[in-house]
Amino acid sequence: MTLYDVSIVGTGSALPDTVITNSDLEKLVDTNDEWIFTRTGIRERRRLRDDQPVTDIAVQAAKRAIESAGIDPTEIDLIIAASITADLIFPPLACMVQREIGASNAAAFDTNAVCAGFLFALVQGSQFLQTGAYKTALIIAAEGLTRYVDYTDRNSCILFGDGAGAAILRATPQQGKRKxxxxxxxxxxxxxxxxxxxxxxxxxxxxxxxxxxxxxxxxxxxxxxxxxxxxxxxxxxxxxxxxxxxxxxxxxxxxxxxxxxxxxxxxxxxxxxxxxxxxxxxxxxxxxxxxxxxxxxxxxxxxxxxxxxxxxxxxxxxxxxxxxxxxxxxxxx
Ligand SMILES: CC(C)(COP(=O)(O)OP(=O)(O)OC[C@H]1O[C@@H](n2cnc3c(N)ncnc32)[C@H](O)[C@@H]1OP(=O)(O)O)[C@@H](O)C(=O)NCCC(=O)NCCS
The missing domain is CATH 3.40.47.10 (Thiolase/Chalcone synthase)
Incomplete structure (x- = not known):
């Protein structure tokens, strides 16, 4: 059986425009910029507009990854989306993205490994490619965490933000040194x-x-x-x-x-x-x-x-x- 190398050939990301600064959080809970920055390293996070779905940033990140890989969406065989905050219980976020980007030849599903979701999805997608079953995969991770944050809990509300990222994986027959x-x-x-x-x-x-x-x-x-x-x-x-x-x-x-x-x-x-x-x-x-x-x-x-x-x-x-x-x-x- 031919085995395939699986490489990252394109990436993209999308962040909502609204910024939540540490001083914005000072107005909500008993905290301060100095505590947050020295204890976490965080100064800002982004927040989706109330009328903006997570799907929107997932699609933007996917389009940017496709553009950076220089491929056509119809070349994509597999879409895996990792999210704990997708807009819908179903259909999967991966299908919602497929619909927007025109990846009509792809199988699409979601995966949930919380903060490790992109990593698990990268590995999961790579399995389909290493065996030669598929050639091109789009891996997306997108979150609207601010919708699930308790803004009275200073232990957690300081940490989380919204955003999306994506990568294109491509299989090539293994020859010589692994990559x-x-x-x-x-x-x-x-x-x-x-x-x-x-x-x-x-x-x-x-x-x-x-x-x-x-x-x-x-x-x-x-x-x-x-x-x-x-x-x-x-x-x-x-x-x-x-x-x-x-x-x-x-x-x-x-x-x-x-x-x-x-x-x-x-x-x-x-x-x-x-x-x-x-x-x-x-x-x-x-x-x-x-x-x-x-x-x-x-x-x-x-x-x-x-x-x-x-x-x-x-x-x-x-x-x-x-x-x-x-x-x-x-x-x-
Ligand atoms: C949450 C986290 C930032 C707290 O930092 P920490 O240094 O562990 O702080 P502690 O929980 O030990 O609390 C130290 C003190 O700061 C206080 N404190 C907690 N949050 C605070 C905040 N936002 N502002 C000011 N003080 C705060 C605590 O009440 C505590 O006060 P006390 O000593 O009087 O009881 C840190 O534990 C962390 O990042 N954990 C991992 C989070 C993570 O990975 N989450 C992802 C999982 S989904």
């Missing part, structure tokens, strides 16, 4: 749902109350910040190290770490523990905050467009999420 997706590591621990949770308003209340030891579970994003903080550092560090060990690759040979953007202190701790210094870490946290699944995709696009990521570079993606879930993926660009 594209080299290795990945994914994992989950469903016994730890109590660390971060956001129920649908329709979930049975009595059952929800058995999932956490909180007094009441509300239909907003809730997290145990400290538990998430520790789990994220350990989870991403271990995951990256598993790949480096398996590939017998010293950390010096990773050109860029592209991590999920949750908290600068988490990112710095992971970089330090795996041996990748901060000048080789891609960031978009300061201007966009945590956009869950979209954050890694937005950061990738930013780093590509800035010209930081060059052909031949080795990129290590890593993410951590509610679930709990985590993962990393090594790409040779």
């Amino acid at each position: 594209g997706l080299i290795d990945f590591d994914l994992g989950s621990d469903g016994t730890r749902v109590n660390v971060a949770i956001c129920p649908r308003p329709s979930a049975p209340k009595e059952w929800l109350d058995t999932l956490t030891d909180r007094d009441e579970v509300t239909p907003y994003i809730w997290q145990d910040g400290r538990a998430m903080f520790k789990a994220a550092i350990n989870g991403m560090t271990d995951s990256v190290k598993r790949i480096l060990t398996r590939q017998e690759l010293p950390a010096e040979q990773i050109d860029w770490l592209v991590p999920h953007q949750a908290n600068l202190r988490i990112i710095e701790a992971v970089g330090e523990r795996v041996g990748i210094p901060s000048d080789r870490v891609a960031l978009s946290l300061e201007e966009y905050g945590n956009t869950s699944a979209a954050s890694m995709a937005i950061t990738l696009d930013k780093w590509m467009r800035l010209g930081h990521i060059q052909p031949g570079n080795r990129i290590m993606f890593t993410a951590f999420a509610g679930g709990l879930s985590w993962g990393s993926a090594l790409f040779q660009m």
Whole structure:
């Protein structure tokens, strides 16, 4: 059987225009710019207009990725959208994007791995391409998190923002030295749902109350910040190290770490523990905050467009999420 290399051949992103600054949040909860910036690294995040669907930014990001890859939408065989905040329960966000971009030859579905959604979708899409089943895939991550944020909870409302990112994956028959997706590591621990949770308003209340030891579970994003903080550092560090060990690759040979953007202190701790210094870490946290699944995709696009990521570079993606879930993926660009 011929095996295929799977490369990222285009990226795009889209951010809503409305900016929420730290001083805007000072008016809502007992917090301040200095606390937020020093504890998280975030200065601003974006917010969708009330009349703007998540689908809108997902479509914009997808169109930009298609343009940067220089392909026609009809060449796309597969669309996977990662989101926890899609506008509709169904049809899937992936089908809504398909409808707008004219990717009439694609199979389309959604995937949910919360903040690790783009990473899981990248790996998932790559499987279809590595086997030769499909040639071209569009991977999208788009979120409207501000619609699920409790703006009385200073622990969480300071972190989250809205945005979308996308990437085009392409398969080419393997010859000689491997390129594209080299290795990945994914994992989950469903016994730890109590660390971060956001129920649908329709979930049975009595059952929800058995999932956490909180007094009441509300239909907003809730997290145990400290538990998430520790789990994220350990989870991403271990995951990256598993790949480096398996590939017998010293950390010096990773050109860029592209991590999920949750908290600068988490990112710095992971970089330090795996041996990748901060000048080789891609960031978009300061201007966009945590956009869950979209954050890694937005950061990738930013780093590509800035010209930081060059052909031949080795990129290590890593993410951590509610679930709990985590993962990393090594790409040779
Ligand atoms: C949420 C988070 C920023 C809190 O930062 P932290 O340094 O862990 O802060 P702590 O929770 O230990 O709280 C320290 C103090 O700051 C206070 N505090 C919390 N949020 C605050 C805010 N927005 N402004 C001012 N003070 C705040 C706390 O009440 C606490 O006060 P106390 O010492 O009097 O009790 C951090 O834990 C974090 O980023 N966690 C991971 C989040 C994440 O990855 N989420 C994604 C999952 S979906």
